[in-house]
Amino acid sequence: MNRHYIFIDVDGTLVSYENELPESAVTAIKLAQKNGHKVYTVTGRSKAEMYEEILSIGFDGYIGGNGSYIESDGEVISERSLSYEDCRRIVDWLHDKGLEFYLESNDGLYGSEHFAERAQKTIQVYTARKGNKEADKITVKEAFPDMIFGENLYREKVNKISFVLNDFSDYLEAREVFSDFRVGTWGGAGETALFGDVALDNIDKQTALDLLMTHLKESNKHTIAFGDAKVDIPMLEYCKTGVAMGNGGPDIKEIADYITDDVENDGLYNAFKHFGLI
Template sequence: MTNYKILFLDIDGTILRPDDTIEESTKKAVAEVKQKGVEVFLATGRPLHEIAHIAEELSIESFIGYNGAYAIHKGEDIFRTPMKTETVKSFVEIAKNNGHELVLYTHEKNIFSNLESSLVKDFIHAFHIKNNEAYSLDVIHSILGITLINLSENEQALYEKDDPSIHLSQVNVDGLRHCYDVIRDNVNKGIAVQHILELLNIPKESAIAFGDGMNDKEMLSFVGEGFAMGNAHPDLFQYAKHKTTKVIDSGIYNGLKSLGLID
């Protein structure tokens, strides 16, 4: 058996079920691999200031947030990479001109284009996020990530056309198919994983990752053992070495068991 050293877990649709709970099998699997000395990171598109309750429930202290823009290892910052100011300004303007909403994530806040919008309220409810404020120019230099709200598929090009290093990734959460995360080619979960493995001197063959959305494709492609959840976006499976069961059917537990890491 390969000497596995590190495990990266997406949150929504991977750890969290649609009712925002965590399966007992997932808790058991995480506890068992930690007992065997495996480092565990949460790797999410979410802002890190909104996931403390999940980290506490699983006793996890290391994180990749904002789709790879910020990482923490056992309480210590590894890196933080804000978006270009001109990109943020451009996206705010495009959204305004096309009837879209957006949320800009800083280290501490979720900055919404319009807190009174019903679409924004649905988004806030879906993710149970609390540290919300209305947009103002003074946050423009500290944006770590963006999610766009209310886009049709043919409108992605509005945001991607001016910067070939940026692409949009559809949010894989029921009821939010019109939402897209902004992914940077040089700042994503896969690049973050690469930095962390180099820092901890762990070969990628000893790394495992689980995900369900297209924002996980770089991460699943980079590690030695990449698992796409059974409920994953259909386009994600080609980037994963393995397919496991759904988040509501012990997907993480079954995947780790297939590697011989847990009983």
């Protein structure tokens, strides 16, 4: 059996939109590793959001910040982040605009002064869109249990800065002001987006996988990627085999080589079986 490199998105792929981790997914990963395969998470989450329930699975590596940070077998392969000056510039603009935000870094999530209050309804809308029937009860503290408040918001080694959109025009203005960065949205498509974010340009999940495999002196011949959203498409396009989750969006399903079941319905386990990884 050839050793495969398996790359798994986290939200909507490894864990459900309610942040529940299926036991079948853990079983599949551990069995695949026992069979000699290497398994990596590839996520927009910074390491501070990779909670113990996920880390304790024992992955062979981690790619975070949608490609800005790469770790393999405990070794940091690449780390690209906003500089102190970048962070200060973005934070000052957000303050001037009256937009609440949080900094995403590997050592913590740092919330702006009124993020917890301002983001409450936005987080509930976001969670409801992901299928949580009790979304109206979710608090920012529950959504981001380890978020830190009251700390200096001018920092180094920030992977990304996410901010609550008061209006879609906030994103359009940010894209114009920070044209030298990658400015995106999440929580919805187009004018239904709930958040904007700012990060370094020319980094995505595909560039990260290419860098990792080059470091490992491996080709993409025996690679397989799992995802559920548009941000995962570059990863699926890079890998030899791309798998979309049943709960994934139409765009990623259109380009996938295979569509498995929903994350809650043993989607990872069933796909691992289908491809003979376990």
